[in-house]
Amino acid sequence: MLSRVAERVYWLARYIERIENTARLTKVHAQLMFDLPKSVEMSWYGLVQITSNEDYFAERFGDERSEQNCMALLLTDRNNPASLMSSLWWARENIRTTRDILPREAWIHINELYLLTKQRQNDFNERKKRNALLSEIIRACQAFTGMLAGTMSQNETYHFLKLGMYIERADMTTRLIDEGGLYVSQQQFDNEEDTYFASILWAHLLRSISSYFMYRLQYQTEISGPEVLQFLTQDEHFARSVNYCLHEIQGVMSKLPNSGALQKQVQQLQNRVLSEKALSIGSDQLHDHLDWIQRELSELNSLLYNTWFNPKQVA
Structure with missing residues (x-):
């Protein structure tokens, strides 16, 4: 398998996972802002922070942290590599150039999704239409992943697809936990009612990555931050x-x-993740731990490039 082909397949999977996560995050965030009281401070800018786009946002919009600006940066800005439309465009390009090793239905599926989203891009400006379109995008990404799992041989192509998917998924999970912890640390949950709203926040965090039902099956008590943290990091x-x-x-x-x-580095990272038992929600220690995981995943991506996509030539 050519290294450039493996790289494109790897990034195809990362972009599809990023598209789905971005759509989920945006949709659930909108619902959360309705459910929490006005005393609990939340803003659309939190979505910009999750994707580490603060500098780019400041460059483009300054201090105007409106819903419209945040949605434009997160969903439609083609100059932002983390935006939904940018990820969708790159996913389409990567699958277009690897059609000879992927099922034909896969190319048709992503091409149709791209054309649909591009045609209805203005729906992102209106909240009700935006949520409806995001739901369609989520279902399309899930259908694509299921299609590949059910129709592809378990060969090197499929291995690189899975590699990209799980690296992107692990990174986004840490970002979501970190952002949820940030909201908690900014509030003063010091009475029974506020504690109830903290539970709402964690429930929405679980829903943003489709983990609410599985969490409730495992934990039969009220939703709590420490249990959410354990479930999303160590389960x-x-x-x-x-x-x-x-x-x-x-x-x-x-x-x-x-x-x-590569396996050695992943094992070390996994051991560290499993060894952390005393981290508290919203603490600087938790933020540093999650930030460290993200850096390690980035290092893993670099090592992966040096191993398979851009190996050093030996004289």
Whole structure:
């Protein structure tokens, strides 16, 4: 398999996962702002922070942190590589140039999704229409992932798809936890009513990554921050927890050549994630821990490039 083809397949999966996560995050954030009282401060700018686009936002919009500006940056700005439309465009380009190794239906599916979203781009300006379009995008991404899982051979192409998907998923999960912790740390939940609203916040966080139902099956008590943190970082069975993603990444890497150093790094990261037991929601220690995981995933991406996509030439 050519390294440039493997790279495009890897990024195809990352972009599809990013599109779905961005759509989920935006839709759930809108609902959360309706459910929480005015005393609980929340803004659309939190979505900009999750995607680490503060500098770019300031450059383009300054201090105008309106819903319209935040949605433009997060959903439609083609100059922002983390925006939904930018991710969708790049996903389409990557699958267009790898059509010879992927099911034909996969190209048709993504091309139709791109054309649909581009045609209805103005729907992002109106909240009701935006949520309806985001729901369609989420279903389309899920259908695409399921299509590949059910129709592809478990070969190197599929391994690189899974690799991209789980690295992107682990990174986004840490960002969501960090943002939820930030909201909690900014509030004064010192009475029973406010504690109830904290539970609403964590419930919406779970819903943003489709983990609410599985969480409730495992924990039969009231939703609490520490249990949400444990579930989303250390659970070994839930498909979107950081630990599960790292386990899957290591399993995929074991089936690819020259992956010894990569597997070792993933194992070290997984051990560190599982060893953290005393982190509290909204604390600086938790923020630093999640930030460290994100840096490690970025380092893993760089090592992955040096191993498979842009290996150093030996004289």
